[in-house]
Amino acid sequence: xxxxxxxxxxxxxxxxxxxxxxxxxxxxxxxxxxxxxxxxxxxxxxxxxxxxxxxxxxxxxxxxxxxxxxxxxxxxxxxxxxxxxxxxxxxxxxxxxxxxxxxxxxxxxxxxxxxxxxxxxxxxxxxxxxxxxxxxxxxxxxxxxxxxxxxxxxxxxxxxxxxxxxxxxxxxxxxxxxxxxxxxxxxxxxxxxxxxxxxxxxxxxxxxxxxxxxxxxxxxxxxxxxxxxxxxxxxxxxxxxxxxxxxxxxxxxxxxxxxxxxxxxxxxxxxxxxxxxxxxxxxxxxxxxxxxxxxxxxxxxxxxxxxxxxxxxxxxxxxxxxxxxxxxxxxxxxxxxxxxxxxxxxxxxxxxxxxxxxxxxxxxxxxxxxxxxxxxxxxxxxxxxxxxxxxxxxxxxxxxxxxxxxxxxxxxxxxxxxxxxxxxxxxxxxxxxxxxxxxxxxxxxxxxxxxxxxxxxxxxxxxxxxxxxxxxxxxxxxxxxxxxxxxxxxxxxxxxxxxxxxxxxxxxxxxxxxxxxxxxxxxxxxxxxxxxxxxxxxxxxxxxxxxxxxxxxxxxxxxxxxxxxxxxxxxxxxxxxxxxxxxxxxxxxxxxxxxxxxxxxxxxxxxxxxxxxxxxxxxxxxxxxxxxxxxxxxxxxxxxxxxxxxxxxxxxxxxxxxxxxxxxxxxxxxxxxxxxxxxxxxxxxxxxxxxxxxxxxxxxxxxxxxxxxxxxxxxxxxxxxxxxxxxxxxxxxxxxxxxxxxxxxxxxxxxxxxxxxxxxxxxxxxxxxxxxxxxxxxxxxxxxxxxxxxxxxxxxxxxxxxxxxxxxxxxxxxxxxxxxxxxxxxxxxxxxxxxxxxxxxxxxxxxxxxxxxxxxxxxxxxxxxxxxxxxxxxxxxxxxxxxxxxxxxxxxxxxxxxxxxxxx
Numbered sequence: 001x002x003x004x005x006x007x008x009x010x011x012x013x014x015x016x017x018x019x020x021x022x023x024x025x026x027x028x029x030x031x032x033x034x035x036x037x038x039x040x041x042x043x044x045x046x047x048x049x050x051x052x053x054x055x056x057x058x059x060x061x062x063x064x065x066x067x068x069x070x071x072x073x074x075x076x077x078x079x080x081x082x083x084x085x086x087x088x089x090x091x092x093x094x095x096x097x098x099x100x101x102x103x104x105x106x107x108x109x110x111x112x113x114x115x116x117x118x119x120x121x122x123x124x125x126x127x128x129x130x131x132x133x134x135x136x137x138x139x140x141x142x143x144x145x146x147x148x149x150x151x152x153x154x155x156x157x158x159x160x161x162x163x164x165x166x167x168x169x170x171x172x173x174x175x176x177x178x179x180x181x182x183x184x185x186x187x188x189x190x191x192x193x194x195x196x197x198x199x200x201x202x203x204x205x206x207x208x209x210x211x212x213x214x215x216x217x218x219x220x221x222x223x224x225x226x227x228x229x230x231x232x233x234x235x236x237x238x239x240x241x242x243x244x245x246x247x248x249x250x251x252x253x254x255x256x257x258x259x260x261x262x263x264x265x266x267x268x269x270x271x272x273x274x275x276x277x278x279x280x281x282x283x284x285x286x287x288x289x290x291x292x293x294x295x296x297x298x299x300x301x302x303x304x305x306x307x308x309x310x311x312x313x314x315x316x317x318x319x320x321x322x323x324x325x326x327x328x329x330x331x332x333x334x335x336x337x338x339x340x341x342x343x344x345x346x347x348x349x350x351x352x353x354x355x356x357x358x359x360x361x362x363x364x365x366x367x368x369x370x371x372x373x374x375x376x377x378x379x380x381x382x383x384x385x386x387x388x389x390x391x392x393x394x395x396x397x398x399x400x401x402x403x404x405x406x407x408x409x410x411x412x413x414x415x416x417x418x419x420x421x422x423x424x425x426x427x428x429x430x431x432x433x434x435x436x437x438x439x440x441x442x443x444x445x446x447x448x449x450x451x452x453x454x455x456x457x458x459x460x461x462x463x464x465x466x467x468x469x470x471x472x473x474x475x476x477x478x479x480x481x482x483x484x485x486x487x488x489x490x491x492x493x494x495x496x497x498x499x500x501x502x503x504x505x506x507x508x509x510x511x512x513x514x515x516x517x518x519x520x521x522x523x524x525x526x527x528x529x530x531x532x533x534x535x536x537x538x539x540x541x542x543x544x545x546x547x548x549x550x551x552x553x554x555x556x557x558x559x560x561x562x563x564x565x566x567x568x569x570x571x572x573x574x575x576x577x578x579x580x581x582x583x584x585x586x587x588x589x590x591x592x593x594x595x596x597x598x599x600x601x602x603x604x605x606x607x608x609x610x611x612x613x614x615x616x617x618x619x620x621x622x623x624x625x626x627x628x629x630x631x632x633x634x635x636x637x638x639x640x641x642x643x644x645x646x647x648x649x650x651x652x653x654x655x656x657x658x659x660x661x662x663x664x665x666x667x668x669x670x671x672x673x674x675x676x677x678x679x680x681x682x683x684x685x686x687x688x689x690x691x692x693x694x695x696x697x698x699x700x701x702x703x704x705x706x707x708x709x710x711x712x713x714x715x716x717x718x719x720x721x722x723x724x725x726x727x728x729x730x731x732x733x734x735x736x737x738x739x740x741x742x743x744x745x746x747x748x749x750x751x752x753x754x755x756x757x758x759x760x761x762x763x764x765x766x767x768x769x770x771x772x773x774x775x776x777x778x779x780x781x782x783x784x785x786x787x788x789x790x791x792x793x794x795x796x797x798x799x800x801x802x803x804x805x806x807x808x809x810x811x812x813x814x815x816x817x818x819x820x821x822x823x824x825x826x827x828x829x830x831x832x833x834x835x836x837x838x839x840x841x842x843x844x845x846x847x848x849x850x851x852x853x854x855x856x857x858x859x860x861x862x863x864x865x866x867x868x869x870x871x872x873x874x875x876x877x878x879x880x881x882x883x884x885x886x887x888x889x890x891x892x893x894x895x896x897x898x899x900x901x902x903x904x
Contacts, residue, residue, distance in 0.1 A: 007080045008044040010034060011090075014051035014097075024087055031055040031099065042108075045078045048116060050095040056103030056123060059111045069096030070115030071138050077114060096140060104143070107131045109153075114138050124149045125164075140186075147172050147190075154178040155205070162209075163189040170199035170222075174207065177232070181205030188212040196222035197241070202229040204276075212283070214241045214268075221247030223270040224285075227298075230274040238282035239306070241268040246289035246314035252322025258358045258385055259331065260322045266290035266314055267324075274298040277335070280306055289314035290324040297362075300335035303328070303342065308354075310346035320351060321385070327354040330366060332390075338367035341404070345375045352378035360388030360423070368396045369405040377413040381445075384418075386425035386455070394419055394427065397434035401463065407434040413443040420448075421455030424490075432462040436469050441511050441519070445469045448481045449495075451534065454488040458537075463499035471507035474520035474552065474592060478527025479505055484534030489565060493534045497526055498543040506551030506588065518591040524556040524599075525585075531604075533563035539738055540571035547578050551588035553631075554578045554621070555598035559645075562607040569610040570738045573598060579620035581686075584657060586621040586632065594631045597621040597654070601638040602645035605673070610645040613737040618653045619664075627658030629694075633666040639700065642673030648737035649680040655687060663694035664719070667702065669726075674700030677734035681706070681715040691719040697726025707731045 011027035012034050013020075020026040021037065028034040032055045034046070043062035050068040059065060066077050070092040075081050082089055096117040099105070103123035105113060109132035117140040118125045125141040128134065131153035140160045141147045147164040148171075155177055162185045164171035171190040174183065181203070187210040190197040197214035200207060207230075214224040224241035227234055250264025263272070266289030271278055277300035284307040285292040292311045295301045312325025327344040330337060344354035354373045357366050366384065373381035386392040396417055398405020409416040416436050421427035429449050439445045446469070449459035459482045470479050479502065484493030507519025525547055530536050540557065547554050555578065559569050578597040579585035586595030597619035602610040619634040630636075634654040639645045647667075654664040664685055669676045685691030693712065695702060706712040708730045709721040 006043075007078070008041070009074070009078060009080065009089075010038050010040060010044060010046045011049075012046065012053070013049040014053055015049070024089070031057055045080070047074060047090065048097040048099070049090065050097050052098045052100070054101035055099075056101055056105065056120070057099070058106040059108050061108045062110045063108070064112035064114070065105065065116060066092075066112070067097045067115035067117075067138075068092055068094040069117070069138055072114070077112070096138070104141075107134055107150075109133070111135070116140075117142060119143065120145055125162075126150065128153070143167070143171075146170070149173045150175070150177070152176040155181040155183045157182065158184040159186045161185075161187040161189075164191075164193070165189075166192040166194075168194035170196045170226075172198045173201075174199075174203055175201040177203040177205060177207070179204040179231075181207070181232070183207045185209040185212075191215045192217050193222075194218060194220050196224075196226050198225045199223075200225075200227045200230060200232075200234065203227075203232045203234075204230075205232050206235075207232045208235045208237075209239075210237045212236050212239045212241075214239070216243040216245060219243070219245045221245055221265045223265060224268040226270045227274055227278060228272045230271075230276045230278075232276040234276060234278045236280045236283070239269070239280045239285070240283040241288075241292075242284070242286045244268050244287075244289045246324075250290060250315070250322070250324040252320045256320035256322065257360075257387075258321035258356075259360065260296075260324070264290055264324055267294040268292045269294070271295040271298040271301060277301070280304065282306060284309070286310055287313055291326045291329040293328040293330075294324070295329065295333060295337075296331040298333055299337075301330070301333060301337045303339050305341040306339070307342055308344045310348075312347065312349060312352050315349075315352075321353075321356060321358065323351075325349065325352045326356045328356070330355070330357045330359075330364075332359050332362050333357075333364045333366070334362045336365045336367065338365075338369070338395075339371045340367070341370040343372040343374060344381070345373070347376045347378035349378055353380045353383045354378070355382045356380075357382075357384040357392060357394060359384075359386050359390035359392050359425070361390055363391040365393040365395070368394075368407050369398050370403070370407065372408040372410065373412060373416070374408070374410040376411075380415045380418045381409050381412055382407075382417045383415075384420070384427060384429065386419075386421045386427040387423040388425055389423065390425040392421075392425070392427050394429050396429075396431040397464070399432070401433045405433070409434070409436045409445055411438050411440055411443070412445050413440055414445075415448055416445045418448040419457070419459070420450040420452070421457045422452045424454045424456075426456040426458075427451075428458045430460040430462065431464060432460070434464050436464065436466045438467075439469045439471045441507065442472055442513070443470075444472055444477070446477065446479045446481055446522070448477075450483050450485060451491060451493050452485040452487065454491045455486060456492045457484065458492075458494045460496045461498075461500060462496065464501075466500065466502040466505070468504045470505050470521040471512065471519045472521060473512045473517040474523060476523055476527075478522050478556070479525045481522075481527050482529070483527070484530035484536065484561065485532050486534040486561075487532050489533070489535075489563075491533070491535055492537040493530050494536065494538045494540070495528050496541045496543075497528070497545060498541060500545045500547075502545065502547040502550075503583070504549045505547075506592075508551055508588070510591075518588075520551045520588055520592045523552050523592075523594045524554070525550050525552075526555045527558070528556070529558045529560065530569065531558075531560040533566065534561040535563075535566050536561065536569045537567070538570075540569070542571075542573045542576060544575045545577070547576070547585055548580060548583035549587065550579075550585040552586060552592045553594035553596045553599065554585050555600075557598070557600045557612070559602045559607070559610050559643075560604045562604040566608045568608045569602075571600075571610070571612045572615070572738050573600065573617060574613065574615045576617045578617065580618070581620050581655070584620045584622060587623040589623040589625040593628075595622055595627055595658075596632060596636050597634045597656075599636040599638070600645075600647065601636075601640065602643040602676075603638075603640035604643060605641040607641070607643045609735075610643070611735050611738055612645065612647045614647060614649040614652060615737075616651040620655050620657070622657035622662070624657050624659065626660040627656070627662045629660070629662055629666070632656060632658055632660075632662045633694070634664045636666045636668075637676065637678065638666075638668040638670065639674040639676035640668075640670045642671065644675040646677045646735040646737075647679070648734065649678065650682045653684040653686065654691070655685065661692070663692040663722075665693045666696065667694070668696045668698065669700035669702045670698050672699045675703070676700070677703040677705065677732060679705035679734045679737075680712060683716045683719075685717060685719045689718055689720055693719055693721045694724050695722065695726075695728045696724045697728050699726075702726060702728040703732035703734065704728055704730045705732060705734045
């Protein structure tokens with residue numbers, strides 16, 4: 001007779017007497033006794049009481065290994081309930097049995113491990129290949145060798161914790177993990193690794209680790225964490241990874257384009273070819289042999305509150321961007337990526353950056369919010385290089401002035417932010433609500449935006465604070481340095497520099513260059529330079545900046561672009577404070593070349609026309625020294641070559657402090673064929689008649705809208721007007737200014753445009769507007785990217801109807817539309833417009849419970865015949881009862897089918 005037994009549970013208890021046969025009443029006393037004595041079969045269950053056990057265990061297909069530490073009862077885990085006459089199953093919820101020895105647990109297919117602690121001293125804690133499915137819960141691995149090695153299967157795994165100390169291979173390895181998998185490693189600690197700490201290769205599902213530490217006491221190569229070919233959402237609650245070591249150098253030689261030719265090693269975190277997401281919620285990446293984070297063709301990579309320090313310790317004298325050594329290297333990422341909170345420091349050496357975003361394909365957004373970049377002598381804090389067909393959006397700082405999202409740049413030798421676009425790529429760079437401070441001697445900490453080729457660059461520098469920056473010898477690079485170098489048709493360039501507070505630019509001492517050079521800093525604090533064949537899209541805007549205590553000049557708007565088919569250039573320089581009487585700009589005296597508040601110039605033969613509005617600015621410049629007639633005026637307007645420029649200058653206050661004869665305003669034409677037209681009115685000069693507007697028609701044609709020099713003086717408070725060269729032409733109407741509300745001398749908006757401007761359709765408002773910073777934009781879409789202040793409140797247009805809330809800082813907000821009256825009254829001569837008139841409507845009313853009903857009222861337009869069409873229509877009538885239908889919820893029948901809607 002054969003008896004088939006199913007639903008077996010084998011029992012192991014290290015406190016039992018030797019010689020047991022595995023029954024509940026006679027358990028095995030060791031794992032080795034079970035291995036040698038059990039006639040186990042697939043799908044059996046193995047229960048291990050709390051205690052300490054040695055020896056590994058190879059599970060058969062379908063088997064479950066359950067320890068006393070299981071949080072679920074044994075009957076629940078196994079699905080077996082003993083009969084009433086049988087002894088009760090042992091209780092769970094106790095201490096995990098510790099299973100150690102020279103090997104761990106090897107899984108077959110469809111296994112369960114629950115409520116045990118694996119403490120292997122050799123082999124692998126849990127290993128398996130082609131395991132189909134594996135479930136793990138209430139389990140800890142404390143290995144002095146490899147902790148996990150699982151290849152090819154689906155996981156439903158939650159560990160209490162995982163640790164490995166001294167693994168010669170990857171301490172945790174998951175490979176070929178199937179869609180739908182769930183893995184939670186809990187707190188994970190890896191030390192004395194012989195190669196990569198955590199290796200995830202070709203994985204799907206949700207893969208998470210708790211607080212994770214990966215040390216490298218043995219100086220091994222490989223990576224702290226490596227994720228490749230992943231479609232999974234990979235998360236680390238935190239990651240503390242230290243002392244990674246580069247043993248395979250990363251190279252970038254064919255060509256040296258910022259794209260590495262090989263993987264190299266030595267990164268704290270290495271990501272490659274991943275379509276899933278990757279996130280870290282805290283921790284520190286320190287003393288990285290190569291990059292602290294190296295992410296290539298990955299997606300949605302976000303680090304939050306992570307301290308990154310001292311990358312590139314093993315990268316020797318990098319000659320290019322692609323050889324490694326960065327804090328966070330991001331190559332051809334997709335989705336939304338970035339840093340939130342945390343810090344990046346110690347990126348020292350040439351061509352090393354805190355964050356380097358390189359893309360020659362794909363579209364991505366990279367956000368830096370609430371992160372501090374500090375104490376580094378490397379190249380750049382945050383750099384983005386877009387080329388090829390890439391479309392990159394780089395946001396530094398948050399949309400509002402919030403400590404949690406504002407970025408901080410402190411004590412950096414190189415640039416703070418640098419963005420470039422080349423090829424046919426697009427780079428949208430926005431730096432906002434961030435702080436730049438405390439540059440070291442010979443340090444810059446500036447913002448750079450550049451375009452070339454057919455590249456598209458949109459550069460926005462908004463509401464930032466700069467203090468004690470660019471302490472270098474004199475340089476032509478601006479603190480805010482935006483340049484268009486497009487050379488191929490189709491390129492675009494736009495610039496918006498608004499709301500920034502800038503002070504103490506340049507060191508003002510002779511401590512630069514080894515203590516032998518005056519720290520003059522940049523010649524121009526704000527440099528906007530569309531050159532080559534750059535096509536300027538939209539209006540260049542310099543608005544609401546407050547600049548004090550600069551050694552040299554403040555603004556150079558140098559429009560030097562030329563080429564067939566380029567659009568005219570429009571610019572607005574409005575509402576800025578460039579120096580105050582107590583804290584002037586251009587104070588470097590004889591030690592510097594430039595002292596001007598602003599220089600605006602149009603030059604290069606064949607360039608399209610330029611139209612510039614200079615309105616409501618305050619300029620106090622000069623150190624009181626003799627000054628240069630060319631390089632010291634408060635406002636210098638200049639047209640050169642065969643270029644044409646119209647400037648409307650109104651509502652400005654200008655005071656230049658020199659002992660020489662220097663104009664508060666200087667206007668030049670310098671070349672045959674150059675044409676400059678000036679309309680200057682309503683400007684204020686604190687020096688009164690001692691103030692000077694100097695006209696110089698050295699060549700070309702200098703036109704003035706005012707009827708004469710005397711009229712120009714009268715229109716500007718009696719300032720002195722002189723003609724230093726040539727014979728300017730007065731009474732010539734200039735082009736209408738770029739659309740803007742503008743103040744009169746009483747601080748009110750003009751009720752009407754000047755007669756010469758009426759044809760431009762420029763709207764003017766009357767009445768007091770306290771802060772004087774409102775303006776019209778050419779169309780509704782312009783509100784999407786231009787934030788202006790009305791009465792101290794920020795209004796932006798968006799295509800959605802969003803109510804304007806408190807704070808008024810959302811970049812896509814507009815005032816809510818007024819609601820239509822609920823019961824509009826129509827006069828006898830007016831026709832009440834139907835709510836709907838002929839449209840086909842689909843209205844989902846949901847499912848009505850049995851016995852409930854609702855009323856649907858159909859309204860028809862009043863009928864009228866041709867004989868009565870001349871009569872006024874009566875007001876809208878209430879539908880008669882016959883025009884209503886009562887609908888009740890009913891149980892549908894098998895034959896029920898939709899019917900056409902009733903009509904009346």
